[in-house]
Amino acid sequence: MxxxxxxxxxxxxxxxxxxxxxxxxxxxxxxxxxxxxxxxxxxxxxxxxxxxxxxxxxxxxxxxxxxxxxxxxxxxxxxxxxxxxxxSIESSSKNTSQIDDNNQIFSKTNFHQGTVRSGEYLDSPGDLLILGDVNPGAKVSAEGNIMIWGRLLGIAHAGSKGNYQATISALQLRPVQLRIAKKVARGPEEKPQLGMAEQARIDSEEIVISPLETTYFEKSN
Amino acid sequence: MATDTRVILICSGKGGVGKTTLTANLGISLARQGLTTAVLDADFGLRNLDLLLGLENRIVYTAQEVLEEECRLDQALVKHKQESNLSLLPAGNPRMLDWLKPDDMKRIVEMLKEQFNYVLIDCPAGVEDGFKNAMAASQEAIVVTNPEVSAVRDADRVIGLLNTNSIKPVQLVLNRVRPKMMANQEMLSIDDVTDILALPLLGLVLEDEQVIVSTNRGEPLTLNSLNSPAAKCYLNIAKRLQGEDIPLIDPAEESSGLGAKFRRLMQTKIF
Structure with missing residues (x-):
């Protein structure tokens, strides 16, 4: 054999x-x-x-x-x-029935606590919630939304399987590069305002960054 | 026999930030405080800890021969000329690069632990095999970095690897700080660096031309030139490592010229 x-x-x-x-x-x-x-x-x-x-x-x-x-x-x-x-997702077939296509809420949220350091890579088949900073040189990606309770200074890719509704939110959004689905944008040059959480999403074919809307959370409920 | 030996890895990721200089000076400073200290040069491909300590011509055996039982450990250990508490152990021969495995490193360190209070491991640059070998044998680590973007990025990568290998505590030394450039915001500030790396700061080392002179002479600054700015920083780091509470120097204070310093001194005297 x-x-x-x-x-x-x-x-x-x-x-x-x-x-x-x-x-x-x-x-x-x-x-x-x-x-x-x-x-x-x-x-x-x-x-x-x-x-x-x-x-x-x-x-x-x-x-x-x-x-x-x-x-x-x-x-x-x-x-x-x-x-x-x-x-890999366990028993993914069971979970898919719960996904509501209109709201783009994913049944599985992966959670990471701690700083994501240079050279490290996180990937999630659903949403990704990070409690900590994403440092320059690190990359995080998710098929759903990315939420960072900390600073985003590296690369983030939301909607990695082509979901254009995906968003990236962080307490401080200063990434090297942002990607949503197949769109790519370079991070903003100017320093963001302090004390304001921000969100990146696709608006008329472009990735735009705006202060985080509270309606986002309402939608999720 | 020392029971509570501390095995400290001195690493940085990027080359040329001052790992070897820190190892040599820290070794001397600890030895001066009466602690038996071994410095292990794990960077045997490009070994130069022996040069810095001025011990190049005394090396006969290396850890390689000890492990192969061609000689005893005390034959391979090179005692420092002036500071008898300090010994150097070169890990291997620069011509035989791939003999060392993580287990070998652990065995060497176990042997050293029986004789010394401190074992400082001078780690090679990079995150490849050399680093992994050195890491395998260590309990805690000091990450050396410079206030520049590339050094901080590499340090971040190394800290990630140290964390996944549960090495604790990991402390930071910010080397080659130029107070003037920091004050003019031409250099990353201390806050910029500690913000990203999120590590406790063990100490700052000021940029000092004397470091180059001392390297070329093979006499670490902490040995003979105790008044140079960098030597003071190294001594403070050694004391903090011992648990002494010594405040960090403030680069802003160092940056203002001699005149300002003098005035401040006058003011404190008068009022």
Whole structure:
């Protein structure tokens, strides 16, 4: 049986959480020299854990070509090591029925607490709420809206799958670049007023920034 | 045997911001306070901590030989000429770049911990293997940065990596501060830097021409030229590291000329 160059997906099941290292080792042993994608579910892995996984894989000539995870911590660790990854949504079919197309409210809001630092990348299949700053050099993206309870100084991409109604709001909006769906805008040159939350959205084919409207919240209710 | 050894990683991301200079001066300052200190040069591809300390010609063995059991640890440790509490351990030979693994680094540091109060690790620039090796063995970290956009950006990246590897506490040293340029807003201010990096500031180091002179001589400033502005800053950092409460210098005060300083001195004397 030649499995070379074939993509194999390994799921780390709930029952294997405690001894995932041993579990992976046995898997790699079986799959000697394959391209592997790992689905770690909501297991929280640090950079060291992920380097370890890659090292174990190398011992058995396996090549890790991607990760998927539902844990933000894992995603950040993976990205900080420079690997490809994506968020997976659990039981997405159930959730989609709740999405109201007119209001563009997403059933799943991903929440990140802490500063998103240079080189880090957050991606969310729904809305993304960040409690902290997004520093220059960092990138955040969401299929829905992005809300930042802090300063946005990096790059933000809302409506990444083409939702033109998506918005980006932050307590201080001073990004390097803003993207909504397929529109791209450079950040404003002048310093924003202090103490005023702002929102970016698409208005007649252009990305505009205006003081955050309270109606936005009413709509969500 | 020291039981509560502090293992401190000195890193920056960007090169040339003053990691090695800080390591050397901090090493000397701590040693002067009577603390046994080891400085480990983890930047063995481009090693120059030995140059700064003036110990280049005394290196016989490196950590590599210790791990391969070709020599004992105390044979590889190079004691400083004047400050006997300070020892240097070069991590490896510049010609053999890929021998070191994170586990090797941990083993070296474990050995050093048995003998010293402080282990300072001089980290290489970048966020690749060299940095990861050095990080693996550390408990806490000092991030060195300059008040310029590129250095702050790289420091931010490094802090992110330190956080994901749960290294705590991470403190900041702002190096090469020019008070005049800061006052004229030609340089990032202290607030600009601490706002972005969101770290406690361990100290400022003023730009000082004497640093270049001391590097070329192989005598860290804190050894002989205690009156130079940068040397004072380094000493203060060493004291704060020990938990002493020493106020930060105010660059605005430093920027006003000698005349203003003199007047202020007069005023305080009179009133």
């Amino acid at each position: 030649n499995l070379n160059n074939q993509k194999i997906i390994i799921n780390i099941e709930d029952s294997e959480y405690l001894n995932w290292k041993i579990y992976l080792k046995s898997k790699f042993k079986m799959l000697n020299s394959c391209n592997i994608e790992i689905d770690s579910k909501n297991l929280k892995l640090s950079c060291t854990d992920i380097s370890e996984i890659i090292e174990i894989a190398n011992q058995y000539n396996c090549k890790i070509i991607g990760f998927s995870s539902t844990s933000e911590k894992t995603i950040v660790s993976i990205h900080s090591l420079g690997y490809k990854s994506h968020f």
